[in-house]
Amino acid sequence: MSLSGWFQIVFYFALLLLITRPLGAYMARVYEGERTFLSRFLRPAENLIFRFCRVDEEWEMNWKEYSLALIAFSLVSGVALFFLQRLQGYLPLNPQDLPGVDSPDYTGSSFNTAVSFMTNTNWQGYGGETTMTYLTQMMGLTYQNFFSAAVGMSVAIALIRGIARRETDHIGNFWVDTVRGALYVLLPASLILALLLVSQGVVQNLNPYETATLADESTMAQIGNESGSGDSVELKQAVNTQTIAQGPAASQIAIKQLGTNGGGFFNVNSSHPFENPTPFSNLLQLFAILLIPAAFTYTLGRMVGSQKHGWAVFGAMASLFLAGVIVSYWAESRSNPLFPGNVDQIASETSPGGNMEGKETRFGIANSVLWATATTAASNGSVNSMHDSYTPLGGLVPLANILLGEVIFGGVGAGMYGMLVFIILTVFIAGLMVGRTPEYLGKKIEAFEMKMVVIAILVMPLFILSFTAISVLMPEAGLSSRNNLGPHGLTEILYAFSSGAGNNGSAFAGLNANTLWYNTTIGLSMLFGRFFIILPVLAIAGNMAAKKRVPSGAGTFPVTTPLFAVLLVGVVLIVGALTFFPVLSLGPILEQFLMSSGESF
Numbered sequence: 001m002s003l004s005g006w007f008q009i010v011f012y013f014a015l016l017l018l019i020t021r022p023l024g025a026y027m028a029r030v031y032e033g034e035r036t037f038l039s040r041f042l043r044p045a046e047n048l049i050f051r052f053c054r055v056d057e058e059w060e061m062n063w064k065e066y067s068l069a070l071i072a073f074s075l076v077s078g079v080a081l082f083f084l085q086r087l088q089g090y091l092p093l094n095p096q097d098l099p100g101v102d103s104p105d106y107t108g109s110s111f112n113t114a115v116s117f118m119t120n121t122n123w124q125g126y127g128g129e130t131t132m133t134y135l136t137q138m139m140g141l142t143y144q145n146f147f148s149a150a151v152g153m154s155v156a157i158a159l160i161r162g163i164a165r166r167e168t169d170h171i172g173n174f175w176v177d178t179v180r181g182a183l184y185v186l187l188p189a190s191l192i193l194a195l196l197l198v199s200q201g202v203v204q205n206l207n208p209y210e211t212a213t214l215a216d217e218s219t220m221a222q223i224g225n226e227s228g229s230g231d232s233v234e235l236k237q238a239v240n241t242q243t244i245a246q247g248p249a250a251s252q253i254a255i256k257q258l259g260t261n262g263g264g265f266f267n268v269n270s271s272h273p274f275e276n277p278t279p280f281s282n283l284l285q286l287f288a289i290l291l292i293p294a295a296f297t298y299t300l301g302r303m304v305g306s307q308k309h310g311w312a313v314f315g316a317m318a319s320l321f322l323a324g325v326i327v328s329y330w331a332e333s334r335s336n337p338l339f340p341g342n343v344d345q346i347a348s349e350t351s352p353g354g355n356m357e358g359k360e361t362r363f364g365i366a367n368s369v370l371w372a373t374a375t376t377a378a379s380n381g382s383v384n385s386m387h388d389s390y391t392p393l394g395g396l397v398p399l400a401n402i403l404l405g406e407v408i409f410g411g412v413g414a415g416m417y418g419m420l421v422f423i424i425l426t427v428f429i430a431g432l433m434v435g436r437t438p439e440y441l442g443k444k445i446e447a448f449e450m451k452m453v454v455i456a457i458l459v460m461p462l463f464i465l466s467f468t469a470i471s472v473l474m475p476e477a478g479l480s481s482r483n484n485l486g487p488h489g490l491t492e493i494l495y496a497f498s499s500g501a502g503n504n505g506s507a508f509a510g511l512n513a514n515t516l517w518y519n520t521t522i523g524l525s526m527l528f529g530r531f532f533i534i535l536p537v538l539a540i541a542g543n544m545a546a547k548k549r550v551p552s553g554a555g556t557f558p559v560t561t562p563l564f565a566v567l568l569v570g571v572v573l574i575v576g577a578l579t580f581f582p583v584l585s586l587g588p589i590l591e592q593f594l595m596s597s598g599e600s601f
């Protein structure tokens with residue numbers, strides 16, 4: 001572990017802390033309908049959208065109406081994306097003449113991708129530059145990046161309103177919240193970030209792919225049949241050209257990071273030099289991942305009238321995040337005993353040391369680990385290194401971040417409403433400790449809230465563990481897609497379903513998930529993992545909004561202190577450990593012990 005690496009980590013966190021208050025306050029004003037410095041420019045566009053869509057911004061919904069509007073909007077946009085993929089071969093902005101997705105054989109990729117981007121997961125079982133046309137990338141995927149993120153932000157705001165309001169059944173207007181989130185928060189930030197990325201060399205054009213002649217001819221080996229014989233032999237083919245993919249990448253990358261979407265324009269995501277060409281572009285993209293999720297903690301405090309509570313939540317999230325960074329950085333900076341003796345793993349002037357397998361030499365271990373932790377602490381999913389190549393302990397951190405419910409800042413909105421679920425559970429447990437009816441910010445926590453909390457917490461484990469168990473029992477459909485045997489192969493499967501149900505979208509990069517089985521089951525995991533959590537959350541919002549506010553007393557557990565933050569962290573860790581420790585002990589934990597003893601599968 002180098003001093004410069006620690007400096008980069010501290011500098012990143014300092015930037016995050018610096019932006020939390022101003023952005024959080026701005027977001028609170030946006031969602032409360034107050035005037036902001038962008039109102040004179042964006043208010044006319046907002047009014048035009050409301051008039052065109054016949055939305056009355058003064059009319060508010062109860063939680064059931066809010067839920068129906070959200071589900072209808074999401075499903076319609078998802079179906080539109082499905083057909084756009086299937087028909088892209090007949091549509092314009094296709095200079096590479098790419099066929100429709102899944103043509104000619106149906107493998108479920110278009111279904112999986114439609115669900116993935118609709119649910120803010122952005123899981124990709126395909127190579128972007130070889131599968132999606134410019135039209136699909138811009139009209140389909142980038143559109144979903146904006147509005148799936150705006151939907152998650154709306155749910156968080158609705159829950160915060162439910163906590164803040166009293167004796168009402170109204171939690172806001174879904175259409176107003178979604179438009180304002182996209183128009184006032186995501187769009188201006190994406191425009192600025194896209195221009196900054198273009199200045200760093202990220203491509204943004206509609207040109208056909210270029211073919212370059214290689215300076216040195218190379219040879220590619222593949223398995224095939226020679227001269228009609230039935231025997232498989234290694235065939236060698238001379239390669240003297242390379243196809244240079246390009247396209248409107250900067251605009252999609254900006255919102256993929258800011259909206260914690262993560263879907264890459266190119267197959268290797270943010271390790272591609274056209275997506276992430278410089279250290280400054282790396283910092284910009286990395287900063288954008290946690291920008292809005294961190295600011296939501298200040299928005300929470302501002303809207304419920306307790307800024308100290310918002311900072312206490314920030315402290316709990318930050319503690320979990322920094323713990324993950326430290327553990328992963330330590331694990332990846334150490335030597336791997338399974339590497340041959342001639343592999344240089346000692347840090348020196350000519351070698352960064354540690355486990356550099358699967359990492360970009362431009363960014364090194366510190367930036368790779370920081371990105372891996374941030375992208376899984378949020379429901380982002382973009383990568384600048386391959387998690388499959390991490391050491392078992394280093395790879396356990398990104399996996400654990402997802403399995404904890406992605407509440408360590410989490411996705412835009414999703415992280416906040418997920419953490420609020422854990423906060424209600426924490427307050428309930430604290431109330432049981434003192435034998436008093438639990439209260440949260442003046443609202444009594446009763447049976448209905450706890451039923452919804454339990455449903456929201458159990459959804460992810462149910463689908464992650466069920467689909468993982470079924471997959472490891474299916475040799476053809478499930479096990480044949482692994483790149484590794486033993487505990488690492490189990491981790492690849494577990495990570496895929498965790499990423500899907502957790503709406504993260506990152507991959508361990510060692511599993512071929514573009515099969516009918518994985519496209520279908522991961523697609524279902526993404527659907528259930530999104531909406532089966534949102535619905536209980538909105539139910540909690542509606543029930544909390546109808547409650548009276550009760551004055552705090554001597555037995556009220558304060559939610560503004562370091563003790564609350566510590567207890568909140570403990571509850572998140574204990575729930576995650578009790579749920580997933582058995583399967584983790586068969587995967588990365590077992591693999592770590594095997595690696596330490598010099599054994600491998």
